[in-house]
Amino acid sequence: MLFFIGLGLHGAKGIPLIGLDIAKKAEKVYLDVYTSPITKDEIDSLKDLIGNEIVRVGRDFIEDGLEIINQAKQKDVALIASGDPMVATTHLDLRLRAEKYGIKTHVIHNSSILCALPGETGLHAYNFGKTVTLMKSGLTPSSTVYEVIHENLIRGLHTIILLEYDYSTGFFLKPNEALKSLLNMERDFRQGIFDDETFVIVTSRIGSNSQLLHGGKIGSLIDKDYSEPPHAIIVPGKLHFTEIDALKTLLKIDEDQITDNSSKVKSLAVSMVKRYAMNTRKALSKAREKSEAEKKNFDDLFENIECYISDAERFLNMGKFELAILSIGYAEGLLDSLRFIKELEIEW
Structure with a gap:
C-alpha cells in the first residue's frame, strides 16, 4: 500500500497523529524535499518522532516513481511531503499510476500554503483565483504567469504566485527578483497590471516561527530583504471592506497603500x-x-x-x-x- 502523508506548515511537529502512526509502521519511508525547503534539524526531528529510517528524495525520483511503485506492490510505503501532499501534481500523478497498478493508496491531508494564506492575510478564501508558479528557469513562460494574473483580476479575484525553489541546487527565487520580473512582464504585455503603484503582499516562511508578511505598493517593497524561502506573492483583486479591515489590522498596512488592482485592468x-x-x-x-x-x-x-x-x-x-x-x-x-x-x- 502507498501512503501520502502531509507534513503541513510547521515542520516535524506538524505531522498528524494518524500520519505519524502510519509512518512508524511503514516498511519504507520517503521524504519529498523538493516541493518546499526543510532543514536538516527538522528532518532529524522527524526521524526521532517516527523511529524509522527516512530516505530523502527529489523531483526526478518521484516523477519516475518506479521504485516506489514496485515497493508498494509488496509492502507499505509512506511518502511524506510538506503542506498537503495532493497539492503537488507529481504526487497526484504517482497516486494515479499506483492505483492503475492495483496498489491501494491513502492520503493523510494537512494544511498547505493555499489554505494558510487566506487565514494569515484575512483575504477571503473564495476570492482567490488560479494559482501560478513563477520560475527564473523559464519552465513556466512569463506569458502564462501574466495571463493567469490578468484573468483573475478581470474577475476581481486574488492571485497567489508561488516562487521557485530548487532543493538540488539550493536556489530560490527572491521576492525582489520576482517583483522586477512582474514589472518586466508589464513592459512586454501592456495590459495595465503592474507598475510601482500596484498593491501586493509578499509572504515568507508561512507556518514557521520566522514567518513574515509585507504588504504595500511594489515600489516600496522591491528593495526589502526577505531572507530565506519559501516565499509567495499575492496580487489582490477587488477587496471586500472586511478584507481591507483585515489587512490594516493583521498586517498593519496603511490604508493609502491598499488599492484595487482590478479597477485598472481592462479585458x-x-x-x-x-x-x-x-x-x-x-x-x-x-x-x-x-x-x-x-x-x-x-x-x-x-x-x-x-x-x-x-x-x-x-x-x-x-x-x-x-x-x-x-x-x-x-x-x-x-x-x-x-x-x-x-x-x-x-x-x-
Missing part, C-alpha cells in the same frame, strides 16, 4: 472590440463614399454592417464579451466580402 475583449469597432466604422465610411462614387448600391449590406457594429458595442456594455466579438467579426466579414467578390476595394 482583452473590451480593448479588442473597441478597437475593431472604431476601425470597422472608419472602413465602412470609406466604403460608402466609394460605392457612391462608383454608383454601386450596397445600402442594405451597409445597414446590416452598422447593426452588427452597434450590437457588438451593446453586448460589450452588457459584459457579453463572446457575443460582442462574434458581432464585430460578422461586421468585418460582411464588409470584407465586397473585396473578395471584387465588387468594391475596401481600405482598412
Whole structure:
C-alpha cells in the first residue's frame, strides 16, 4: 500500500497523529524535499518522532516513481511531503499510476500554503483565483504567469504566485527578483497590471516561527530583504471592506497603500472590440463614399454592417464579451466580402 502523508506548515511537529502512526509502521519511508525547503534539524526531528529510517528524495525520483511503485506492490510505503501532499501534481500523478497498478493508496491531508494564506492575510478564501508558479528557469513562460494574473483580476479575484525553489541546487527565487520580473512582464504585455503603484503582499516562511508578511505598493517593497524561502506573492483583486479591515489590522498596512488592482485592468475583449469597432466604422465610411462614387448600391449590406457594429458595442456594455466579438467579426466579414467578390476595394 502507498501512503501520502502531509507534513503541513510547521515542520516535524506538524505531522498528524494518524500520519505519524502510519509512518512508524511503514516498511519504507520517503521524504519529498523538493516541493518546499526543510532543514536538516527538522528532518532529524522527524526521524526521532517516527523511529524509522527516512530516505530523502527529489523531483526526478518521484516523477519516475518506479521504485516506489514496485515497493508498494509488496509492502507499505509512506511518502511524506510538506503542506498537503495532493497539492503537488507529481504526487497526484504517482497516486494515479499506483492505483492503475492495483496498489491501494491513502492520503493523510494537512494544511498547505493555499489554505494558510487566506487565514494569515484575512483575504477571503473564495476570492482567490488560479494559482501560478513563477520560475527564473523559464519552465513556466512569463506569458502564462501574466495571463493567469490578468484573468483573475478581470474577475476581481486574488492571485497567489508561488516562487521557485530548487532543493538540488539550493536556489530560490527572491521576492525582489520576482517583483522586477512582474514589472518586466508589464513592459512586454501592456495590459495595465503592474507598475510601482500596484498593491501586493509578499509572504515568507508561512507556518514557521520566522514567518513574515509585507504588504504595500511594489515600489516600496522591491528593495526589502526577505531572507530565506519559501516565499509567495499575492496580487489582490477587488477587496471586500472586511478584507481591507483585515489587512490594516493583521498586517498593519496603511490604508493609502491598499488599492484595487482590478479597477485598472481592462479585458482583452473590451480593448479588442473597441478597437475593431472604431476601425470597422472608419472602413465602412470609406466604403460608402466609394460605392457612391462608383454608383454601386450596397445600402442594405451597409445597414446590416452598422447593426452588427452597434450590437457588438451593446453586448460589450452588457459584459457579453463572446457575443460582442462574434458581432464585430460578422461586421468585418460582411464588409470584407465586397473585396473578395471584387465588387468594391475596401481600405482598412
